[in-house]
Amino acid sequence: MAQYTPMMQQYLKIKADQKDAFLFFRLGDFYELFFEDALKASQELEITLTSRDGGGSERIPMCGVPYHSAENYIRQLIEKGYKVAICEQVEDPKEAKGVVKREVVQLITPGTVMEGSMLDEKENNYLASLSAFEDGSYTVSYNDLTTGENSTALVPGGFDAALSELYSRPVREVVVASDFDEEQQLMLKERLGYTLSHQDETTINADLTSLTAGIQQDKLLTGFGRLLNYIQHTQKRSLDHLQPVKVIELKQYMTLDMYSKRNLELLETIRKQGKTGSLLSVVDKTKTSMGARMLKKWMERPLLSKQAIETRHEQVEGFLDQFFERETLREQLTNVYDLERLAGRVAFGNVNARDLLQLKNSLARIPEILATLQQFDNTSVKELYQTIDPLGELKDLLEHSIAEDPPISVKEGGLICDGYDQRLDDYRSASKNGKQWIAELEKKEREKTGIKSLKVGYNRVFGYYIEVTKANLRYLPEGMYERKQTLTNAERFITPELKEKETLILEAQEKSVELEYQLFLNVREDVKSYVQRLQHLAEQISRIDVLQGFAQVAESYQYVRPSYNDRRMVDIQQGRHPVIERVMQDGTFVPNDIYMDDETDVLLITGPNMSGKSTYMRQLALTAVLGQMGSFVPCGSASLPIFDQIFTRIGAADDIVSGHSTFMVEMLEANHALTHATENSMILLDEIGRGTSTYDGMALAQSIVEYIHGKIKAKTLFSTHYHELTSLENELDRLKNVHVRAEEYEGNVVFLHQIKDGPADESYGIHVAKLADLPNPLIKRATELLEHLEGASGPKESAAVDEEEQLSLFVEEPKEKPKQEKQSTSQISNLEKRLSSLDLMEMTPMDAMNELYQLQKSLKK
Known part of the structure; x- marks a missing residue:
């Protein structure tokens, strides 16, 4: 250290505590980065890399960004999964003895972002902690710092179950112990893309124990304690907006593992092209960003309580029945800002006057919303607004204190209304009168001297002055003004009277700005006392927003209210896939019934590729998810059981699981379903066994069907190309064959997308290859081989040909010119x-x- 300058020694000491973050080191008007930080930041941010003499034998790499525009650069680093430590000067340079004292005042990480420009307004930004215990269980705890939301869950099913729980929410960063399993850390960081952080302290400070009041389980306290300590370590400020921890009782919600969420494309498409094409994109008719976030939470955790589900359905029906009132409500909700995040910014201390203006305007809409809700006849809808607190006194406070068009900065004045504080009004009056006096002085001096170009001006260095051009200096009587500054083409003067007024004006302006800032801080502190009530109001408005959105979807797309039975019966008439039918808006989507009575557990689905088997399977799962999250469903009518879990094995695996073949992933996912499913679950298995030899695959497929049928008894849709399996209908009394109808006409296959009873007669694979425009000779040869294989009996006869014949098979014969007429x-x-x-x-x-x-x-x- 001794070889470096004192300032660079200070930098290195601070950097030693921030090894996994970019250190933004404040020097004057810039944040500077040095050494490895500078090399990496210059590449990631595409800014100029320079160097400086730090006292050592070599020059030190350096780059920097202006402090007033640093937010944009920080955002770029956070979006790439990095952390940024903000190091500020914490003493006045004029009073410093030696190097100015500096400290890290905040560590910004992907999971602790507060700035609106770095956030998706319709998405929560979760920081999570994952804690492992000796019995194989885990706790997963969540915090959204922007809203103060806290929750925690005990996951008994091992690391895979913990991963599925993490995958259920938009988590940006995961906190684990420093001795957490290295292979699992690698999975979290490299395979799943989470920013990984470490925190070993789990004891909750006495002043924050109120957050965990009522939680008795030590595992939950340990898991949340790890998360809370990390937040305190990184934020170094008030956390008054943190809400009491909600314990997530996983048994109260439908379980969807990460494979099922991915395969069903609930929140995003498999190709991760964003919301478009997902179930969320179809049913999101919310009008507020906080409502959109609540909708995602409901979709991530469908309900298991029949009473809770039917309460939501009753409320949706209430909104659906009254079109005009619902339209009025939707318009009113459009004018409500994000109360949840505004409350968080107030408590966090980074709210500005414009944020408070948004808060005031939002609260002004609440009485209108209440008046509209009172016009609904439905009893369940009435219950939604009876406990709403409009916070009228907070709206009045903001209305009388915050100016209508305040600046972004809170230290420039213009924040507070006239009439709110007498002292401020006096300062403003003095400043205004002083400026009026200046304007009158200019007019008077022009008349006195006869110099029409004379002007009274101001700059920060010299204050107020009288300026006369050199051409007009001869008109000034000697000694009339005191010379202050000489310019190329003019002279500037002052008078004792002008300096006296300048003192009064500048003192009034300075005191006015100082007083306004202090008044603003006082108002912000007053608003802070309403944070919990604001959070409660935000939750109620969000709920109303989601439910009216469900009603809007039901009316727009002809969804119906499902009913629930206790007989494990599935009876869906004219069911539709909610996403695909929106893509096919010309009305060509073919609806289908799904019927499984209490004596049918397995539908064995056969039919050609591209005919709609996967669509049929997915639409059942999506209908179940929609219904249990509180929405109406896309069909003519629906009577369903309540499903506790949904397992899907549809399509090829992507990189969520790494290091295994597609067939291995298929087997792992099948095993997951077979291990965890109950008779109240839904299992969707598509083409199991296709990744190995025909006989291997067929044997596995049949044994899986038999295992589900005999042991699990879950409602199962099993699609296959192994037509031999259709004979199981004669052996398994709870299995039924259905097929997707296709017709062959003039050598072409026509997909009708209709589900019919019984097995398919063939797979039409060669016809699909023909649709893909494979060469005609190849299609012809495949047809010959198929006929040979299907016609052979006993031991299969060889259909092989020698090399010369093989070549001739794939040469197209010249076609005769057709006799057109x-x-x-x-x-x-x-x-x-x-x-x-x-x-x-x-x-x-x-x-x-x-x-x-x-x-x-x-x-x-």
Whole structure:
């Protein structure tokens, strides 16, 4: 250390405590970064890398950003998963003896961001802690610093279950003990992309024990204590807005593991292209950002209580029944700002006057919302507003204190209303009168001297002055003014009277700004006492917003209220996939029934690829999720059991699980379902066994079906191309065959997307290959091989050919030039015969439409 300058020694000592963060070291008007921080930051932020003499033998790498625009640079680093330690000067440089004292005043991390520009307004920003215990259980604790929300859950199912719990929320950063399992840390950081932080202290300070009042379990206290200590360590300021910890009783909610959430595309698509294409994108009709966040929470945790589910449905029905009142309510909600995050900013101490103005304007809407809610006839809707606290006294405080158009900065004046404080009004009057005197002085001096260009000006260095151009100096009587400054083309003067007024004006302005800032701090402190009531109001408005949004969805897309039975019966009439039907807005989506009575546990689904098997399976799961989160559902009618868990194995795996083959991932996910499912669960398994040999795959698929049927008895949709499995219907009394209907016409397969009873007659794989435009000779050869394989009996005869024959098989024969006229005449004749033989009235509408469509295509040819 001795080789470096005192300032650089100070930097290195502070940096030693912030090894995993970029240290933004305040020097004058800049935040400077040195050594490795500078090298890395210059690359990540694309800013100039320079160097400076730090007292050592070599120059020190350095880069910097202006402190007034640092937020943008910090945001870029946070978005990339880095941490930033803000080191400020904590003493006046004029009073410093030696190096100015500096300290880290805040550590900004992905999970502790407070600035609005770094946040998604419709998404929570969770910091989580993960704590492991000797019995194999874990605790997962959450905090959203922007809203003060705290929660914790005990997860008994091991690390995989803890991962699924973490995956249920938008977590940015995970805090673990320093001795947490290294392989699991790697999974969290490298595979799942969380920023990883360490905290070993778990004891909760006495002044914050009220947050955990009522929690008796030591594991939960340990897990949340780790999280709370990390927040205190990083934020170094008041945490008065933190809400009491809610214990998440996982048994009260439907369990969706991370694979199911991904496969069902609840919050984002599998390709992670954002919300578009997800279930959330369809049902989010909220009007406030806090309502949008609550909607996501409900989707992440569908309910298991029949009474709670039906209460939400009753409230949705109440909003649905009264269109005009609902439209008025939606318009009113549009004008409500984010009360939840505004309350957090107030308590955190970084709220400005414009934030308080938003708060005032939002509170002004609450009486209007209450008046509209009172117009609804539904008893359950009435219960929503009976306990709403409009916080009228807070609105009055803000109305009388905060100016209508305040600046962003809280230290420039212009924050406080006239009439709020007498002293401030006096200062403002003095300042205003003084400026009026200045304007009158200029007019008087022009008349006295006859110099029309004479002006009275001001700058921060010399204060007020009288300026006369050099061309007009001859008109000034000698000694009339006291010379102050000489310019190239003018002279500046002062008078004793002008200096006296200057003192009064500047003193009034300075005292006015100082007083305004102090008054603003007092108002902010007064608002702070309302934080808990504001948080409660935010929760109630959010709930109303989500429920009216469900009503809007139900009306727009013809969703219906489901009913729930205790007989484990699934009866969905004319069910639809909520997302795909919105993509196919021309009305071409084909609805299907799903019926599983109390004596049917497994539907074995056969049919060609691209025919809609996966869609059929997913729409059942999405209907269950929608219903149990409180929404109406996309179908003609629905009677459902309440599902405790949903397991899905649909599609290829991505990098959530790494280091395993696709088939291994398939087996792991299947095992997860078979291990944890109950008879009240739903299991969706798509093409199990396709990743290995035919006989291996078929054997595994059949044994899995038999295991579910005989041991678990969960409601299961099992799709397969192994047609041999359809014979299980004769052996397993709780299994039923269904298939997706397809028809072959003139060598082409037509997908009808209709689910019918019984097994499919074939898979149409070659037809799908033809649709993909594989070469015609290849299609022809595949057809020959298929016919050979299907026709062989006993030991399979070889269909192999020698190399010369093989080459000849894939050479297209030259086509004869068609005799167009003769061919067209023949085709039209055939079409006429076919059309005359059709009895459209005896067909289903779908069959009739399909026949006419095929005729039209043939006619065009």
